[in-house]
Amino acid sequence: MAASIFVSRHLEAISPIQDIARQYKLELTHRSLLKFEAVDFEAPDTKWLFFYSKTGVKYFSNYCSLSHYKIGCYGLATAAYCMKFSHVSFQCDANTEIGIKKVEEYIGAESLTFIVGKKSLRSLQKAIPQRTNHKEVIVYDQAKSQDSELNLYDLAILTSPMNADSFFDNGGKAFEYIAIGETTGKTLRKYGIDPMVAVKPSEDGIAESLVSALKTYF
Numbered sequence: 001m002a003a004s005i006f007v008s009r010h011l012e013a014i015s016p017i018q019d020i021a022r023q024y025k026l027e028l029t030h031r032s033l034l035k036f037e038a039v040d041f042e043a044p045d046t047k048w049l050f051f052y053s054k055t056g057v058k059y060f061s062n063y064c065s066l067s068h069y070k071i072g073c074y075g076l077a078t079a080a081y082c083m084k085f086s087h088v089s090f091q092c093d094a095n096t097e098i099g100i101k102k103v104e105e106y107i108g109a110e111s112l113t114f115i116v117g118k119k120s121l122r123s124l125q126k127a128i129p130q131r132t133n134h135k136e137v138i139v140y141d142q143a144k145s146q147d148s149e150l151n152l153y154d155l156a157i158l159t160s161p162m163n164a165d166s167f168f169d170n171g172g173k174a175f176e177y178i179a180i181g182e183t184t185g186k187t188l189r190k191y192g193i194d195p196m197v198a199v200k201p202s203e204d205g206i207a208e209s210l211v212s213a214l215k216t217y218f
Helices: 016-024 054-061 076-082 096-106 123-127 161-169 182-190 203-217
Strands: 004-007 027-030 034-038 048-051 070-074 090-092 112-117 134-144 152-158 173-179
Touching: 016 027, 016 203, 034 054, 034 161, 048 054, 054 076, 054 112, 054 134, 070 076, 070 096, 076 090, 076 203, 090 096, 096 123, 134 161, 152 161, 152 182, 152 203, 161 182, 173 182, 173 203
Parallel strands: 004 027, 004 152, 048 070, 048 112, 070 090, 112 134, 152 173
Antiparallel strands: 034 134
16 A cells, blocks of 8 residues: 655656656645735845745735846755746855855945845844845735644655744644755654654755655655
């Protein structure tokens, strides 16, 4: 019988997680457990924008053109989505030291706006040296959604602390868990769960950890 896997984000057909699901003939369910709404904002006057997520790109580009800015992105998935609207100058991941070096290398002393959700973790901007020409614009808010279709899964892959909370609030259960990163891992530990933490906080990293989990547990 195929192992049942839940992922708390919508996966594109080209996602490496989808590739693993096809290869191992997994029963895959994937959807976000959050709901989003736009927040009114004014277009930033900085030379650079930095996006943490595809959601930020979506809600910003609904109201403002990206063509007037230089752009940095957090993660390959965000960069790939952003490139549908504009050129992306660089991308970085959750390695804070590398992220800071990328910001310093590409942006230097030029002005920068971080595009965020109201409850975003703001991991990179909290770590970089504070400058008066670094700003932020909130373009969306997020909240836990109601999902009555969650079941018991062999493995749940949870992609943010709020998605993890929503999974349990809606009655989701699993025998094993993968957290996208250490922050989500800490949330799972509050529920008495010791998850596997993805080797990288990306879909590539999740896919690699998923293969390890399948070999270990199934």
